[in-house]
Amino acid sequence: MTEYAKPVPVPDEDTAPFWEAARRHELAFQRCDHCGTYAHPPVRFCRGCHDVTEPSFGFATITPRGRIVNWTVIHDAMVQGFAGDAPWVHALVSFDDQPGLTFAATLIDGVGDGLKLGAAVEVVFKDVSRDVTLPLFKLA
Numbered sequence: 634m635t636e637y638a639k640p641v642p643v644p645d646e647d648t649a650p651f652w653e654a655a656r657r658h659e660l661a662f663q664r665c666d667h668c669g670t671y672a673h674p675p676v677r678f679c680r681g682c683h684d685v686t687e688p689s690f691g692f693a694t695i696t697p698r699g700r701i702v703n704w705t706v707i708h709d710a711m712v713q714g715f716a717g718d719a720p721w722v723h724a725l726v727s728f729d730d731q732p733g734l735t736f737a738a739t740l741i742d743g744v745g746d747g748l749k750l751g752a753a754v755e756v757v758f759k760d761v762s763r764d765v766t767l768p769l770f771k772l773a
Contacts, residue, residue: 637761639714647675650692655766658758660697662734663690671695671734697756698773699728702735706744720744726754726770739769747772 644652647663651673654661663675666689670681678685704724710716722740727733741757742748753773760766 637765639761640712641761641765642767651675652765654692654694655758655768656760656764658766659694660756660768661692661694662731662736664693665689666691671731673734673736695728695734696730697768699726699736699754699770701725701740701748701750701752701754702727703750704740704748722748724754724770736768739767740771741769742772 642648642652651661651663662671662673664671665679665681665684667684668679668682670679671693672680672690675690678688679690701724704722706720706722708720710719715721720743722743723737724740726736726738728736740748740754754770755773757769757771758766759769
């Protein structure tokens with residue numbers, strides 16, 4: 634593993650299960666125990682059943698394949714550590730088996746002919762340190 638010189642996520646109480654799953658090379662999102670609605674980032678009450686009295690959540694793994702629903706090409710690295718990466722693609726991914734769940738991530742393929750709305754993608758995990766693994770996506 635080479636030294637990773639970019640900022641890394643700092644898990645908190647709400648996001649720790651997501652990052653623990655990523656370290657295992659799994660994609661897991663918060664899921665309502667009442668109605669099964671997935672959410673990311675984690676929420677305090679469910680957007681599906683709107684249970685605010687007794688909200689209850691766990692994290693569940695999903696099939697790590699989806700489709701691009703939007704993207705942006707970043708040309709100006711405003712954060713130290715990313716200067717050599719420009720331009721890169723940050724894509725919004727929807728998942729085939731979890732309608733309504735989206736996740737924003739870096740597309741490692743960059744700008745190319747395959748970059749289009751609805752393009753199929755799959756997760757690729759990058760271990761950047763002993764404690765941090767990043768879920769990235771590539772065109773499938």
